[in-house]
Amino acid sequence: MTDARLDMALRQLGPEDWSAFEKFAAEFLVVDYPSLRTMASMSGDRGRDGQLYQPNEEQTTFIQYSVTENWAAKITGTIATLKKNFGGTFRLIYATNQKVGPNADNLVAEQRKVGFEVDVRDRSWFVERAHTHEQRTVASNDLARQFVDPLLASAGLAPRVARPLGPAEARVALIHLALDSVDRRDNQGITRSAFEALVRSVMHDTNAGLTMTVDEIITQTVALVPAGDPAQVEAQVRSALARLSKKGPIKQMRGTDEYRLSFQEQERVRNQSAAVLTSEQDLLDELRARISVLDGIDESRAIAAASDLRVAMDTWLLRRGEAFASAVLTGEVTDFDPRTLESLLSPVEGGPSVDALISIVGETLAAPSVATRTYLSNLASAYTLFSFLRQTPDVQKAMLNVFQGGKIWLDTNVLLPLLSERLEENATQRYFTSLIQAARDAGASLYVTDGVIEELLKHISRSLNCARTIPTSWEGAVPYLFGMYAASGRGRSQMVEWLETFRGETYPEDDLALYLEEEHGIIGQDLGAVANEASPELRAAVQEFWVQTHEDRRKQWGHETDQTLVLRLASHDVTSSIGVTQLRGKTPVGPMGFEHWWLTLDRAAFRLSSWLRDRIGEEAAPKSPALNPDFLVELLRLRQVRSSVERELQVPLPTMANYLRFAAIPISVVEVADKERAALIGLDERVIQRRVRQKVDEIRWERGTALIDSVYDR
Template sequence: MSLHRKRFTLALERIQPTDWARFEQFASAFLTSEFDNLRTVASPSGDEGRDAELFSPTSEPEIVLQYSVTKHWTTKIRDTAKKVKKNLTHARQLLYVTNQQIGADGDGLKKELRTKYQLILDIRDSSFFLDRYEGDDHREAVAENLARDIVDPFLESKDVIQKKAQALTTAESRAALVFLELQWQDDGREKGLTKTAFDALVRTALRGTNPDYRLTRNQVYDLVKKIIPTDDIAFLIAETDKSLSRLNKNFIRHYPNDEFCLSHEENIRLKSRIAEVEINDQELVNDITNALKAVIPEVELADNGNLLSYLSICRISMEKFLLQRGELFVSALENGQLQHLEYGSVKRIVQDELKIPNINEEQLTNRLATVIERVLTDPSISTASYLRGIADAYTFLAFLRQTPDIQSAVKKMFSTGEIWIDTSIVLPLLAEDLLPEENWQFRKLILAAKNAGLKIKVTPGVIEEVERHINRSQTCYGLVNSGQESWDGSYPYLFSFFISTGSAQSFFSKWLENFRGNIRPEDDVSEYLKHFFSIEMTDISIDAQKADLEIRNLVKETWVNIHTNRRNRSNNGFDPLLSLRLAEHDTENYLGVIVRRQHESEKAFGYTSWWLTLDHKAFEIKPMIEQSSKIKIPLAPVMSADFLANYLAFGPLRGKVAKNMHGALPVAIDPGLVEYLSPELLEIAKSVRLSAKDKPEHVIRRDVRDALDNARRRQGDITNKGLNSVFDS
């Protein structure tokens, strides 16, 4: 089995200053296939600035090498060049060999050494080794030896598992989560969920085993029971036996006395996979750290103890939130009642974890919750798939705790369907036109649903709201751009989103033309959605009119109150006609979908018609009406975006979702995370863009985004204001 790139990468990253001699040994052996006359010259008495040279029988060496593991490579290179120039006057080339990642950051030094010392600098960094070890038997053997010495002891230790799965408490459950994540990534989506889960549990139980350390069948049973305590022991034993049989020969070894261990090949494979998890985990830590630096004042993070404490709180709070989401999803399948997990729970989790004295706890809670929300909803490209894997693993664990027979549980869910989307979904779909594909959330979700065979639909009422919002955004831009009249209320969502990306304000009108023209704007919006997302406009009002008149009036009245209260709270003024119109559209969607269900299964998740919305108030309609009027109404037809993402990952249609698309499903979506743009922030964006006018456009956009991030941090908790910018049409 060839050395896995991630395992070698982790070995290079984990080389410590005390491992300098081991790195020199590795680097010299690696380079001998390129330089057969390489001579190591480092000695305790001094090496005149180099660790090795290319042997020259007639003169001083012209090519010298410096091995180093220091992170301060700039200083090290300069010091080495100075010594070489002084002591080795014939030297013409310096090869700087390091485990650090330098890349293009070293270009300036190359020019400096060429000008100042007449030395050609050739940097051999971690990328050099990673790009050249494969396909060369000698180099691969040298790299494998380094991985065995540096990283394998770490991968075999308990620490590598104990630092993962922070929402869990026992060592077995933490290990199980890691192995569930790996198994889910490795298996095809056509494989039964129960099989995937138990294959992961058996691997968890057998981790660390080998021919000299084996477990009996009963010991495997006991370890699986520790992970998923259940009253159905017969089912657990039967599925464990099936898994032991499936994994036999290829992945585990079965001995005559009914003992088991992982095969040598499987142990090596798992080390490589865990090395991959470790690297991804460090990238997640970097994401959280960067978000902390964007949200928490610099002076507060100057104390490294604060940074580490905040990092720990964010990590465990994030994972507890993902566990709660998984539990809510599984609970919904069990009791037939879909609930909405609000992001307010993030703050509550942070409050429980926050045990730091002498700090304004409410302010810090808001800031740390904002950090978690940013990382979950807008992760870096490198961590997005990893976060999705963690979220799925927690959902798997929630399934196992509730019902080990996962496959039977998901069979309750619909396998065909139509999803009606509202304005809160459509507007982000339009806004993401400004983002690169890797940063899409809503678009990936809708495209994955379409890929799975679901029909995505929208009503004429929603098209009207979207067009009115675009028009309102254009009007806002005109007033703000003219400077003659101020805008009353919060800026519309599309305008806020456009400015927040750092885009030039003068191009806003041109951008809106992507979605609609001036003659038949609503038709243009409908055509855009159909062309790019296969979203069909279908009138559902006739269905809504078939609902019981009393229920129809109660639903509409409830929606009118919701929209009226929302506008009163946002100080946008009271417009009864607008509230009435929005309420009519929401009632149309809510009741229209209910009526279309009348000839479908009565099981909650057997229904094929759903209304997808970000408005959490939609989940409260049924209990609000039943509490005030005592009239029973049908099950709510509402689905959250988070639920849809989990449905696409675990539901009956998961096999139809391309594996690469599954990994791209958003981890978390919430309307409260639409960031509010105040007049003060708009002025900052203008000022930064003006001062940076001579820079390239992509740099200007970055400067504007960074400036807005810093300003938002000073303004404090603002995400709650963002919801109104979506729903104000």
């Protein structure tokens, strides 16, 4: 089992802590090498901190303990000193608190060629063996108590996490909600587990010498759930205490109403809290690394920008959680505009631009590294759950009213990115593919209308025409599919073959419908007849809304108003929005408890409800059936509806969509991709595609929000 406290302790060690590390490492190594002798002395150690004693033989195995970051130079220098002082060949065991891993392979191989064996024992080596021997366990605990445990108390933990939340108690509560998402079993109610997490958070610092009364626990928990009925919150707290004390994590002091965490629970909380802080540092390092590759950004500015960006990301996740909770409780789904992130950023002179920072946030949240993926997912869930608890203590009841049955109609602007993800070789980057699969795992039924099939086919035809046209002769916006195809680095001549994945020439409608059904479980089912059942007043108002929306868009894009096209597009949106609304009316469940939804990226769809209220009145205006893909992610993540699916088989959900990757590609970027391909002719095709993608990504990062503003050209 990985020891997160030891991992964090080793990360904390600096140059001034060399003695503590030397003592710790020696305790570890002596288990395998009982003859180990420490050689450090005031008069000098001749290049080694320790050696293995072998009577009547030349010393051939030496030990070097080091906390320096530049481990390669240290190893090379140590070998040079040993060669000078001892000659011959030897083995060097290099013990370090740094993470080295396979990065040392080349150095080890080079030294082996000249007769020197180098055995690197890095941070991972120590952490993986922390509990393989009693002596190692004691050494690990001693180091953790000295360098980590003070940071894991509430006073030390709060300043490092959830900075958008003011009170320290709220920050610690968020961490426990995040920890709870790791341990929660699928069959446990969200409200029950949430209150158990809150109780653990207020008791975070308790131990045998520091207990809390029931009244103190209730008072502090009530403060974390301000909108709840105090009596209801008290009941939840008492119930959580009863469960936890029965199961063992919390102990009741005999004959009193005082409680404390059990010793085992204290160890668990400390270890998991250390894991949180370690993941937080990994995330900061990831942001710094992404920022450092930008031109003209030095290390100090990259570190400062990463810290500021981390706070902005937390604020973003909190606001998104608040928006989601509000939607569930009020029944009014809103579109959470990714451009609002811009207002949270305060770039410094000489640092990254706002557009570059927004790009980095999008990339990090949509496709985090392996080290931070689970952490970000749990953190996003914790912010959403925390937002719920601020508004209602009964999260379970609120969530039960959502997504009953799950019948979802997909809009064209959701299916286009789904098709384009066939270009993405890395499965972890396929946001919509993962989302659709997760929805199916949850038992949702997915549908597509005839109108959407028609729009997709017309878009495919326009994409093919664009591929056959030189950029300077193309008029209008670049079709989304062709833009993504060009951005993937592929050549225009192969696009005909790629598009045959979705449809042929003879029966294109049937081919595309069959592809969606076989590949993604999306069934064709028209809503025209259902939509026609709506009142003439509602149909006329919705028709007016969508016609005006499409006319305004064409003017915005600089297109001539093709009234026939506008009416056709509007008709499809009318059918989807009214059709799903009519189905809702046949099966009402609760305030927001509809089983029928319209999954769309179209921001206009989220304005429809308020527009209708102004147009036809509050009572006649239905709530918009539109659902944002990111909200669907939260529904799937929090609802825990996938109880029948084993955890290891569940599709990993992204933290959020990277909207920058779903934005339309301008013709200027297509020209850059064409020129880049032409300049690389003769290289391996994979190399060409990789370099073109890199070039396009650079432009995406530079333009940031300017690209997000674009709308799919359907």
